[in-house]
Amino acid sequence: MSAQAQQSEEEWADIAPDAARRLVIAAVQAFAERGYHATTTRDIASRAGMSPAALYIHYKTKEELLYQISLVGHRLALDILERPALADGSPAERLADAVRSFVRWHAEHHTTARVVQYELDALSPEHRAEIVGMRRATDAAVRGIIEDGVRSGDFDVTDVPGTTLAVLSLCIDVARWFSTEGRRGPDEVGDSYAALALRMVGAAGA
């Protein structure tokens, strides 16, 4: 099994049965490559090694596949950001931690992240509303760290919501441009972005 395929298997390990997992993995690849609307259910099924009809045994619609991907992805993103948000340590350490791991995830899983971050509008209104709620939580996690830093005097930020948005925006956009062919790997980009984020909040000595 290729390293890529191995990684996909781990990422979606808790989806059963096997055929449903293969469909999700196939859908992530297809959606990331061509976008949700340009992907056909026939393409997803054939990537997963089955007939077009088999997809509908495991998922009611194509949109439900996207929802599944979006839900798991956002849950993971929220986990990644809330760990440093609730941790001990200086605001600078926690912000650096949050940005580093969030960026590393966007780089390492950039196919999944691309679907999660850029295909939101293809969700049904109900599913979309649910996901938007989770995104508010990720925003609150980062904003909390920055507020702590401002309160303690470690950060110098006048517009906290605006800076929060900018930091998150910078991280999310990694999914758009990151390529495994590029000069830097996920770890390098994560470290570099953690330093950039500290500069953006005016952390002393950054």
Add this chain to the structure above:
Amino acid sequence: MSAQAQQSEEEWADIAPDAARRLVIAAVQAFAERGYHATTTRDIASRAGMSPAALYIHYKTKEELLYQISLVGHRLALDILERPALADGSPAERLADAVRSFVRWHAEHHTTARVVQYELDALSPEHRAEIVGMRRATDAAVRGIIEDGVRSGDFDVTDVPGTTLAVLSLCIDVARWFSTEGRRGPDEVGDSYAALALRMVGAAGA
């Protein structure tokens, strides 16, 4: 005429005849709202107030409409960035200028910018290659300013290409999240982002 419509008219003023311009404006709105693949030629034509067949009098295919939009948009983006890149003044002034006006354009014309920045993959391979070439030029413009700043000692940057990418990435992502309903207008976001960019390059006193 609404302020929005007025702005669209100005943005595409040099496209003639009138019907072709109306089609471009309709296509930009439709592509931005639903994405290229989810937009039908019938929808574009009806927004422009004509029959589905009329579209093909002015454009050979739906993709040619996207190409037209992408080409004009990228030309404008390149203009905006190259003016401060080639101007006199300190690197800090020039970088702030470039980021401020680039961000302002992405906010003010966020519907156009969304199409220009996020529908690249829907272009034909030939058209895509041409646009990618223009994007390399925009990257070079910003990199030039940062290199000048590093050389003069005004900036403190170890990874110039990486930082260039991050600054551009931050600006481009404005098109994704900016909304006219939001708290800040294009000018406020532009000023705020210019300051953030100066911090990212470690400009003295930023």
Add this chain to the structure above:
DNA sequence: CGCGCGGGTGAGCGGTCGCTTAGGCTCGCG
């Protein structure tokens, strides 16, 4: 006046889409 031409229409073609239906195979289990 008649006539060509640029810009328009209604109808529709060939193809593909998301999804359904009818049926078949392969197990574990009483």
Add this chain to the structure above:
DNA sequence: CGCGAGCCTAAGCGACCGCTCACCCGCGCG
């Protein structure tokens, strides 16, 4: 052994897609 549950397929339905065709209208001009 029989038989139901779970998983899968071949075939195809109805809708809708990008795009084309045959035809029409108003206007400038010899």
